[in-house]
Amino acid sequence: MCTKKKREMRLGLINLMICVFLVTSNLGLTVALTNNSSQIKNICEFPAIFNFGDSNSDTGGLTAVYGQALPPNGQTFFGKPVGRFCDGRLVIDFVAESLGLPYLSAYLDSIGSNFSHGANFATAGSTIRPQNTTITQSGYSPISLDIQYAEYYKFYKESQVVRNQGGVFEELLPKEGYFTRALYTFDIGQNDITAGYKLNLTTEQVKASIPDIINQFAKVVRGVYAQGGRSFWIHNTGPLGCLPYMLDHFLLTAAQVDEFGCASPLNEVSQYYNSQLEDIVTQLRRDLPLASITFVDIYSIKLKLITQAKRHGFEKPLVACCGIGGKYNFNNTMRCGSTEIVNGKEILVAKSCDNPSKRIIWDGIHYTEAANKWIVDQIMKDSSYTNPSIPLEMACQKLN
Known part of the structure; x- marks a missing residue:
């Protein structure tokens, strides 16, 4: 009898535990579903992207002015040069893809362009601060960030006047409401740092120029905000000391080269610039109360x-895929796509490696499509690279 009672008590206890387990499991499922539903509601539906930058995000701006990039640029994805200094897609292309938007047309390219979902104001060689040289003297684009903003302002003001004429203009230009709901992306600053070194400035002199560079950057962000821009996605600059064109330019001592072969002084300047950029982003959040500003640690x-x-x-992380000669397969006078006349025939001499998908650096300055995709994949799957920690598709949410 005693044994029977114990058995019944044990069964009752087991049944109670099962009930508790089922209730808590269902409760957890309900909470999870509720959280997911809330998250889905918070996903931003960006109708457009407006991009500002340099060659890391130029989709045809510079080539619209100075002529198309040479083959083998574009070979991996597009099958031909399409204004990008890369074998295929850039980071901005993968960002557009992830948001379900078409690739951005360059603002300066008037032939066959569609601006219905945004525009790209970036040009290769652009700096934040205006350069006091011509492009033939220094290689830097005259279309600095202030000029890019002027282009944007003109586009913002005049696009609706033209669009209201109807017809094909309605299909090629963004709706008026898109400007406030768009994502504004920035990837610029690398050339401001390298310009100082090419003028033979010391590292301390380059560092001294950075506060002014940062302030001019902030001025443009404020300008976009004044025109209704609210969602900003800002990249810091990458490790310049690991790029072949910089490594080839400097005579480095053994003490200046780290264990991976990168130039430590150049990377330190990149990090200093990035810290200053992050500080101004923090200040912009205070000053622009309606803005959602995401800082992306591209450097790391x-x-x-x-x-x-x-x-x-x-493989070969510091060696250019497309180029010719030297330790880094980079020659500043014969860059990717350069040709020579041999026996009366034009021969491509600075050509692509056999497998760009295994390489990080494309032409000594820019990254390969494979590397660009890997970079965007990290941003998408690891929110620790963004401040605030937020996925791209929720970058309109003000969490700061």
């Missing part, structure tokens, strides 16, 4: 890729 992502290349399926 690119450094991780370069220093852990083999682990991630890449």
Whole structure:
């Protein structure tokens, strides 16, 4: 009898535990579903992207003015040169893809362009501060960030006047409401740092120029905000000391080269610039109360890729895929796509490596499509690279 009672009590206890488990499991499921539903509601539906930058995000601005990029640029994805200094897609292209938007047309390219979902004001060689040289003297674009903003302002003011004429203009230009709801992306600053070094400034002199560079950057962000821009996605600059064109330019001592072959002084300046940029972003959040500003640590992502290349399926991280000669397969006078006349025939001499998908650096300055995709994949799957920690599709949410 005693044994029977114990058995019944044990069964009752087991049944109670099962009930508790089922209730808590269902409760957890309900909470999870509720959280997911809330998250889905908070996903931003960006109707357009307006991009400002340099060659890291130029989709045809510079080539619209100075002539198309040479083959083999574009070979991997587009099958031909399409205004990008890369074998295929850039980071901005993958960002557009992830948001379900078409690739951005360059503002300066009037032939066959469609601006219904945004425009790209970036040009290769652009700096934040205006340069007091011509492009033939220094290689830097005259279309600095202030000029890019002037282009944007003109586009913002005049696009609706033209669009209201109806017909094809309605299909090629953004709706008026898109400007406030758009994502504004910035990837610029690399050339401001390298310009100082090319003028033979010391590292301390380059650092001294950075506060003014940052202030001019902030001025443009404020300008876009004044025109109704609310969602900003800002990239810092990458590890310049790991790029072949910079490594080839400097005579470095052994003490200045780190264990991965990168130039430590150049990377330190990049980090200093990035810290100043992050500080101004913090200030902009205070000053622009309706803005959602996301700071993206591109530096850490690119450094991780370069220093852990083999682990991630890449090889020769400091050697250009497309180029000719030297330790880094880079020659500043014969860049990717350069040709020579041999026996009366034009021969491509600065050509692509056999497998760009295994390489990080495309032409000594820019990254390959494979590297660009890897970079965006890290941003998408690891929110620790963004401040605030927020996925791209929720970058309109003000969490700061």
